[in-house]
Amino acid sequence: MKNGRTDMDIFIKHNLTDGRVRSVPCKISILGMDRAEDLFRLHNDVAEGVSRDLFSLAGEEEIQRYLSDEGITIGVTYKDRLICARTIRTSEKWIREYLAETNRTPECYGNPAITGFCVVDKEFRGNDIQFLTQYYAESFLIEDFDCILTSASPNNVHSLQNLLKCGFNIIDIKVNRDNNRRYILKKSLIENGMISIPDRKQISMKHLDSQERFLKKGYIGYKLVKRIHGMDLLFAKLTKNIEK
Ligand SMILES: CC(C)(COP(=O)(O)OP(=O)(O)OC[C@H]1O[C@@H](n2cnc3c(N)ncnc32)[C@H](O)[C@@H]1OP(=O)(O)O)[C@@H](O)C(=O)NCCC(=O)NCCS
Numbered sequence: 274m275k276n277g278r279t280d281m282d283i284f285i286k287h288n289l290t291d292g293r294v295r296s297v298p299c300k301i302s303i304l305g306m307d308r309a310e311d312l313f314r315l316h317n318d319v320a321e322g323v324s325r326d327l328f329s330l331a332g333e334e335e336i337q338r339y340l341s342d343e344g345i346t347i348g349v350t351y352k353d354r355l356i357c358a359r360t361i362r363t364s365e366k367w368i369r370e371y372l373a374e375t376n377r378t379p380e381c382y383g384n385p386a387i388t389g390f391c392v393v394d395k396e397f398r399g400n401d402i403q404f405l406t407q408y409y410a411e412s413f414l415i416e417d418f419d420c421i422l423t424s425a426s427p428n429n430v431h432s433l434q435n436l437l438k439c440g441f442n443i444i445d446i447k448v449n450r451d452n453n454r455r456y457i458l459k460k461s462l463i464e465n466g467m468i469s470i471p472d473r474k475q476i477s478m479k480h481l482d483s484q485e486r487f488l489k490k491g492y493i494g495y496k497l498v499k500r501i502h503g504m505d506l507l508f509a510k511l512t513k514n515i516e517k
Pocket residue numbers: 319323327328389390391392393394397398399400401402403404429431432435
């Protein structure tokens with residue numbers, strides 16, 4: 274990574290268990306191997322009680338890999354307490370291994386970095402830190418990768434909402450290692466095509482088969498919209514880049 278590793282100070286809401294809310298100073302930084310135990314604990318605390326369909330568990334070895342030079346882990350800490358972590362696979366070997374599980378290669382997408390999990394301590398949710406750490410991570414990826422790939426469960430509305438808001442588009446639906454269907458999302462780190470909004474389709478979140486048909490026709494999912502009963506996804510076609 275050519276970028277300097279700059280920490281960032283933020284003030285965010287801490288929702289205390291007794292119902293009070295206060296503002297506290299936190300730090301966003303890149304975590305090293307010395308935080309392995311904290312990362313493992315936060316991952317496990319968040320995973321407890323969350324269905325495997327929404328959140329795939331990472332093993333101890335995988336978590337250590339994110340902290341090694343095979344990945345990047347962005348952490349948010351309040352004093353010494355780790356309250357958020359976002360992990361990304363960056364080594365070519367690991368990216369190939371991961372994609373091979375579903376018969377894909379990096380070349381299918383360009384030159385991607387691949388996100389792992391993002392977890393936020395329950396007492397600190399609602400601060401948009403999943404969103405914030407995504408943007409923070411980009412400054413460490415932009416020089417070496419031309420896009421970021423991630424996946425999300427069609428049932429994980431909070432995560433999906435954050436990903437679409439910060440510029441990811443749904444490009445495919447695949448079955449993961451736990452045999453659940455997941456959206457594959459991509460965010461370009463280079464200037465690319467534009468989406469053609471007038472030609473958009475609005476499809477219910479529940480109709481995955483219909484969404485899949487439009488993805489196969491070259492549409493991408495770009496926005497979640499609320500309806501009275503449930504949510505829809507907006508899909509549009511990618512068009513060639515238009516010079517201004
Ligand atoms: C997905 C996740 C990282 C988002 O955390 P976040 O950045 O704090 O979320 P946001 O700031 O966008 O939250 C927006 C609102 O949704 C609420 N919210 C967020 N996640 C929620 C959850 N899992 N359950 C209930 N409410 C949740 C927040 O409290 C907030 O409400 P408010 O606006 O009334 O304050 C977090 O929910 C989480 O750790 N989930 C479990 C692990 C997971 O699913 N990770 C993503 C896939 S790897």
